[in-house]
Amino acid sequence: MAVGQCSFPVMHPVPGITLGSANAGIKQTVRDDVLVIQMAEQSTCAAVFTQNAFCAAPVHVAKANLLHAPRWLLINSGNANAGTGEQGMTDALTSCAYLAEVVGGVATQVLPFSTGVIGQSLAIDKIKSVLPTIINNLSLDNWTKAAQAIMTTDTFPKGVSKVIDIDGQTITINGISKGAGMIQPNMATMLGFIATDAKINQSLLQNCLALAVEQSFNRITVDGDTSTNDACVLMASGCSLVPEIKQGTETYRIFSDAVMTVCKQLAEAIVRDGEGATKLMRIVVEQAASAEEAVRVGKTIAHSPLVKTAFFASDPNWGRILAAVGRAGVENMVLEHVQLYLDEVCIVRNGGRADDYTEEAGQQVMNQEEITITVKLGRGSTVQEVLTCDLSYEYVKINAEYRT
Amino acid sequence: MAVGQCSFPVMHPVPGITLGSANAGIKQTVRDDVLVIQMAEQSTCAAVFTQNAFCAAPVHVAKANLLHAPRWLLINSGNANAGTGEQGMTDALTSCAYLAEVVGGVATQVLPFSTGVIGQSLAIDKIKSVLPTIINNLSLDNWTKAAQAIMTTDTFPKGVSKVIDIDGQTITINGISKGAGMIQPNMATMLGFIATDAKINQSLLQNCLALAVEQSFNRITVDGDTSTNDACVLMASGCSLVPEIKQGTETYRIFSDAVMTVCKQLAEAIVRDGEGATKLMRIVVEQAASAEEAVRVGKTIAHSPLVKTAFFASDPNWGRILAAVGRAGVENMVLEHVQLYLDEVCIVRNGGRADDYTEEAGQQVMNQEEITITVKLGRGSTVQEVLTCDLSYEYVKINAEYRT
Numbered sequence: 001m002a003v004g005q006c007s008f009p010v011m012h013p014v015p016g017i018t019l020g021s022a023n024a025g026i027k028q029t030v031r032d033d034v035l036v037i038q039m040a041e042q043s044t045c046a047a048v049f050t051q052n053a054f055c056a057a058p059v060h061v062a063k064a065n066l067l068h069a070p071r072w073l074l075i076n077s078g079n080a081n082a083g084t085g086e087q088g089m090t091d092a093l094t095s096c097a098y099l100a101e102v103v104g105g106v107a108t109q110v111l112p113f114s115t116g117v118i119g120q121s122l123a124i125d126k127i128k129s130v131l132p133t134i135i136n137n138l139s140l141d142n143w144t145k146a147a148q149a150i151m152t153t154d155t156f157p158k159g160v161s162k163v164i165d166i167d168g169q170t171i172t173i174n175g176i177s178k179g180a181g182m183i184q185p186n187m188a189t190m191l192g193f194i195a196t197d198a199k200i201n202q203s204l205l206q207n208c209l210a211l212a213v214e215q216s217f218n219r220i221t222v223d224g225d226t227s228t229n230d231a232c233v234l235m236a237s238g239c240s241l242v243p244e245i246k247q248g249t250e251t252y253r254i255f256s257d258a259v260m261t262v263c264k265q266l267a268e269a270i271v272r273d274g275e276g277a278t279k280l281m282r283i284v285v286e287q288a289a290s291a292e293e294a295v296r297v298g299k300t301i302a303h304s305p306l307v308k309t310a311f312f313a314s315d316p317n318w319g320r321i322l323a324a325v326g327r328a329g330v331e332n333m334v335l336e337h338v339q340l341y342l343d344e345v346c347i348v349r350n351g352g353r354a355d356d357y358t359e360e361a362g363q364q365v366m367n368q369e370e371i372t373i374t375v376k377l378g379r380g381s382t383v384q385e386v387l388t389c390d391l392s393y394e395y396v397k398i399n400a401e402y403r404t
Numbered sequence: 405m406a407v408g409q410c411s412f413p414v415m416h417p418v419p420g421i422t423l424g425s426a427n428a429g430i431k432q433t434v435r436d437d438v439l440v441i442q443m444a445e446q447s448t449c450a451a452v453f454t455q456n457a458f459c460a461a462p463v464h465v466a467k468a469n470l471l472h473a474p475r476w477l478l479i480n481s482g483n484a485n486a487g488t489g490e491q492g493m494t495d496a497l498t499s500c501a502y503l504a505e506v507v508g509g510v511a512t513q514v515l516p517f518s519t520g521v522i523g524q525s526l527a528i529d530k531i532k533s534v535l536p537t538i539i540n541n542l543s544l545d546n547w548t549k550a551a552q553a554i555m556t557t558d559t560f561p562k563g564v565s566k567v568i569d570i571d572g573q574t575i576t577i578n579g580i581s582k583g584a585g586m587i588q589p590n591m592a593t594m595l596g597f598i599a600t601d602a603k604i605n606q607s608l609l610q611n612c613l614a615l616a617v618e619q620s621f622n623r624i625t626v627d628g629d630t631s632t633n634d635a636c637v638l639m640a641s642g643c644s645l646v647p648e649i650k651q652g653t654e655t656y657r658i659f660s661d662a663v664m665t666v667c668k669q670l671a672e673a674i675v676r677d678g679e680g681a682t683k684l685m686r687i688v689v690e691q692a693a694s695a696e697e698a699v700r701v702g703k704t705i706a707h708s709p710l711v712k713t714a715f716f717a718s719d720p721n722w723g724r725i726l727a728a729v730g731r732a733g734v735e736n737m738v739l740e741h742v743q744l745y746l747d748e749v750c751i752v753r754n755g756g757r758a759d760d761y762t763e764e765a766g767q768q769v770m771n772q773e774e775i776t777i778t779v780k781l782g783r784g785s786t787v788q789e790v791l792t793c794d795l796s797y798e799y800v801k802i803n804a805e806y807r808t
Contacts, residue, residue, distance in 0.1 A: 053737040054730030083726050085756020118723020119757055223709045226731040228723075305627045305709070305795070306803055313804030319522025322487050323632050326458030333457045352489020353523055391709070393800050399710055400717030 002155050003272045003280040003369050003389065011143035011161040014172045016040035016237025017195040018138040021149035022130035026123055027078030027116065032149035034127055036099065036134050037073040037193060040237045045070050046206035047111070048213050050230035056082030057092040058112040059229060065096070068108040073193065073233060074099050074127075077150050077178070081114040081122040082228040091122045098128045102135050115178065115191050115229050116152050147176040150191055153398060154180045158269040160262045166251050169241045171198045173255075175262040177232075179222070179270030192217060192232035192266055198255055199238035200245040208256050209234040216263035219295070220387045221302045222274035223395075234259065271387045276395030279311050281388050282372045289380035293330045297375060298386030300328035308391030311371070316362030318347045325375055337378030342371060406559050407676045407684040407773050407793065415547035415565040418576045420444035420641025421599040423546040425553035426534035430527055431482030431520065436553035438531055440503065440538050441477040441597060444641045449474050450610035451515070452617050454634035460486030461496040462516040463633060469500070472512040477597065477637060478503050478531075481554050481582070485518040485526040486632040495526045502532045506539050519582065519595050519633050520556050551580040554595055557802060558584045562673040564666045570655050573645045575602045577659075579666040581636075583626070583674030596621060596636035596670055602659055603642035604649040612660050613638040620667035623699070624791045625706045626678035627799075638663065675791045680798030683715050686776045686791055693784035697734045701779060702790030704732035712795035715775070720766030722751045729779055741782030746775060 017039060021032035039045065047066050049059050058081055074095060081088050096110035114122065147157035162173045175194035200208075213232055238244075245252050272280055283301050288294035301307055304324040310317040318340060325338065340348035342365040347357050365371055421443060425436035443449065451470050453463050462485055478499060485492050500514035518526060551561035566577045579598035604612075617636055642648075649656050676684055687705050692698035705711055708728040714721040722744060729742065744752035746769040751761050769775055 052727060052730040053732075053734065054726055054739045054742075080723070083723050083752065083756055085754055088756065118721075118727060226727070228727050228730060303707075305799070309800050309803035312800065315804070317522075319484070319487050319632075322458055323456060323522060326456040326632060328457075330457065335458045338458075348487065350489055352487055352492065391800060393797050395709070396713050396716065396795060396797050396800060399713035400719070 006156045013140035014195045015197040016239035019142040019146045020134040020138040024126040024130045033077045035075040035149040043237045044202040046209040047233045052228045056229045057088035058114045061092045062111040070111045071109045075113040078116040080118045083119040095124045102131045150178045160265040166242045171240045177266040195235040197237045197240040212260040212263040216267040220267045274389035275398045276392040277389035279390040280370045283386045284374045287376045288382040294384035297328045302388035312390040312392045314366040316366045339376040341374040410560045417544035418599045419601040420643035422542040423550045424538040424542040428530040428534045437481045439479040439553040447641045448606040450613040451637045460633045461492035462518045465496045466515040475513045479517040482520040484522045487523040499528045506535045554582040564669040570646045581670040599639040601641045601644040616664040616667040620671040624671045678793035679802045680796040681793035683794040684774045688778045691780045692786040698788035701732045706792035716794040716796045718770040720770045743780040745778040
C-alpha cells in the first residue's frame, strides 16, 4: 500500500562513497539489516537530529562524533536502541569500536544510527559478526541494497540520484531514506542519508542541509509522532573535479537547490509510503501572515484524524478541514476571509460553501490518489506546503500488530 | 462499542427545569432530534463555548443571548449549522424567533445549539413544525429522552444526577452530554447541559462552571479535534429551598464540588463512548513543574496514534509512550528522571526499562478495559489527569462512513 509511482531509480555512483550491507538477524526478515557507509578521507559531513527530548543512544553518540571528522556510518534497522538506558549508550559506543577495529580507524570517527522497536537491547554481537564481510564488500554500487537495509515497515526502498553539471564537470548527489511510521520529523527525518562528491567545507555543508531539511523532511507528517531516532546526514567526499564550493557563489546556489530537490523527493517518498497510506495530500497554505502560522494550519489539517479518515473514504467532508483550520490556534482569523480548494475546485468562500460548488465536483477530486488542499487565509502573502497521507484501516492494523 | 458500565441513571427532577423533545426528521433516525429546555423565571444561566476560531452560527447567537437572561435552550442534533455562512446566522436567529413565538417569549431569551454534520443548511421549517408539540409536553421527567435527543454518533445517552443536602434541604444537579467524535473540548465539551434548582447569581454560576469544565471536559480527548459547536451550559432555577448560595461559603464549596463531579462523570462518559473506543486510558502526569506542562504531556500521549493503536492491540509498547513524552515540547526534560507506570507496574526507570519489569506484568495490565498510565516527570509536584480512548478499526470505519 503506497501512493503513486514508487520505483527505485538508477543510482549513479558517488566517487568517494562506498557502501556495504548484510543480514545480521536483528530484523526478522531475509533483508539486510546492517549498513556501513564509508567516506573518503578529507570528506566533510553534516547532520541534523531529532528534537525529541528523549534521543536514542545512537543519536547522542552520533551528535558527539560529528565533531571528529567522521569517516563511517554504521546503521542498523530492526532495533532503535532507544529507551535502553546506560546499557544502550554502552552498546552504541561498543558497536562503533567494533567497526573501528575492522576498518583500522578510531571509534569516534563512526556515526551510529538505529531504527526499529524502542526499548529492547541491541544485539551488538550480531552486528559485530557481519562487519568483516560488509567491509570486504564495500562498493560504489550498493545503493539499492543500502536503501533496502534501512527499511522497517516501509513497503519500498526510497532513493534519489541527481547529477548536476558545473562548467563541464559533474557533481553527483544521491540520497536514501526510510520512514513509514512515527513520522513528524522535527529538524530531521526518521533516517535520511545523502552523499555527494562535492568539495565543500563542513559548516557550509551543515547550512545547506539544515535549509533543505526545513523545507522537506520538516514539512511532512504521517501520524504526528516524532521519533527518538530521527537523523539526516549529508556527506561530501570532495572527489568531484568541480572546485571547492564557496558560500555565496552561483555554484553553491545550484548545489544547494539540488540538495533541496533530493530532500524533497525523499521526504515525499516517505509520505507516499506512510503506514497504510492510500492517498497523498499536498496541503498548500497561502495568504498567511507568516511561515509559522502557515505551517501550523497545514499541520493541524494534516494531523486531524477526522480529515485523514474522510480522505481515506474519498468523502469531500470539507467541514472537517474547516474545523481543523479553525482550531489551529491562529489569532484573529476571520472565517469570511478564508477560501478552501480541493485541487481547482473552490469549496468554501465568504464563510460558507461556495455558491458554485457541487458535491459531484468535490467527489471527482476526492476519487484521485493525489489531492491538493489549498487554504487561503486572507491574512498575508506567505505560502507553505505540508505533505501527509490518509488514515486507513491498514494504519491501525500495522500499528496494532507491530510487535506481534 | 463503549468501554465499561454505561447505563443511564435515575434522574431526579430539577424543580424549575422542564424538558421536551420530538423527532423533526433532521437526523435520519427514529430518535428525537429537537430538544427544548425551559428554565423557570428568575433562573440564572452560565455557559462556556468552543475556542475554535470558526464558531458555528448557533454559538455566535447563544453567546450574545447569554447576556439577556435566557429562559429557553433550543437544541437540535443531526446538523451543526456550521460553515453555513450568512444563511446559517439567519437560520439560527429565525429558529429562536419560532420558539419565542410558541412560548410567548422574546427571541433573545433563547439559546440555540446544534450538533451534527458541518456545512449543510439547517431545516428550520422542520424544527418549527415540532415546537408546539414539544412545548405542550414540557415536563420535569423528560431527562432520558432529552439525553437521547442530543446524540449523534454516541452509542448511549449520558446523564448524571446528584442530590446534595444542605442543612436538611436539598439541591439537585442533573447533567446530560453528548460527544463521540471531534472531541478535544477547549473551554467546553461538544454539548453538555447541566441544570440545578440552586439559587445562585449568574457571575458566581459562571465561575463555578468555568472551574468545573477546566478540570473535566477540558481534560478529555478522543481524536484531538475541537468542534466548531462545543458548548456547556449550567442552568440554575433558584427553586430549591436552600437559601441563595454566596461566594466563599461552605455551601458554595459543596455545590461547586458537586458540579465538578457531575462534569467529570459526563466527561468520562464521553470518552467511554469515544468513536470506536474499546479501552479507557486515564493518563496521570505527576511531578510536573506546572499544570500546563502536565496537561501538555498528558495530551501528547493521548493524541499519539501510535500509542492509541498499541492500546487497541493490548500491546505494552511503552516505547511509544516514552517517545510521546519526549516530543511534548517540555524544555530540559531529563529522561533519567522520568518514571512510567501501567497501573501499578513500573515500566521505565533510570532512562530505560525497569529492572523488575516483565512483559507478562505489562501484558496483564494491557488486557484490561481500563488502564491508568502514570508518568512521573521528576520536575515538581503538580498532578494533572487526561482521559482518552484507543484508536480502533471501528474509529476509521465510523469516520470513513459518516456521511454515507
